[in-house]
C-alpha cells in the first residue's frame with residue numbers, strides 16, 4: 001500500500017465525519033430522513049425533558065434572530081410544538097448546521113440506534129486506519145457539524161462494532177464553526193498539542209482553509225458521493241489507507 005502522506009511531526013489526526021469517514025449517502029439517505037420522520041413523535045413525547053427544552057430554547061433564539069430578515073420562515077410564537085416542528089423542518093430543508101438542530105437530531109438518532117433500527121456505515125478503510133494509527137501512537141479526534149452525541153453514536157453503533165475505544169475526543173460546533181480558524185486553534189488548545197502537530201482531514205475545502213490558517217496540516221477527502229471539486233487546492237486522498 002502506498003501510504004503517500006507521511007509526516008513525522010503529526011501526533012494527532014482530526015477527522016470530519018460526513019464525506020470523510022461516512023458516505024454522504026448514509027447521512028442524507030438514512031440519518032437525515034430518520035430524524036425528519038421521527039421529529040414529531042419525538043417532540044410529542046420528550047418536549048418537556050430539560051435537555052430537549054434547552055434545544056428548543058436555542059432554536060427559538062435562532063428563529064428570533066433570523067425572523068426580521070427572512071420572510072420564508074414559518075410562524076412560531078415560541079410556545080407551540082407546531083411552530084417548533086415547522087422551524088426544525090425548515091432548517092432541515094436548508095441543511096443548516098444549526099447547533100440546536102444538530103443537538104435534536106442526535107437525540108432522535110439515539111433512539112434509532114438503541115432500538116437497532118439504525119447502524120452506522122463507514123468506508124471500509126476506516127477501521128484498519130483507526131487500528132493502524134493507534135498502533136503508531138497517534139491520537140484520533142473527531143470534528144463534525146453533527147453533535148458530539150451524534151458523533152459518538154456513529155462510532156458506537158458501526159456495522160463493524162463499537163469503535164469508540166479508538167477515539168480520544170469529539171468536537172462539534174459548540175467549539176466553533178468548521179469554517180473559522182479560531183475553532184481549530186481552540187481544538188488544538190483543548191487537545192494540548194501545537195496546531196502543526198495535528199492533521200485535519202475533510203471533504204470541504206473551506207474547512208481545510210480554516211484549519212490550515214490555524215496552522216494544522218490538512219488533506220482533502222475525495223470519496224464517492226462527495227460534491228465534486230474540479231481543481232482541488234489541497235492534497236487529496238481517496239482512502240485513509242493512503243495516510244500513515
Ligand SMILES: CSCCC(=O)C(=O)COP(=O)(O)O
Pocket residue numbers: 016017018019027031097102143144145146147150151154178
Ligand atoms: C455526526 S453524524 C451526522 C453528520 C451531520 O449531521 C452533518 O451535518 C455532517 O457534517 P460533517 O461536519 O460531519 O460533514
Ligand SMILES: [Mg+2]
Pocket residue numbers: 016017018019020202203204
Ligand atoms: Mg464533511
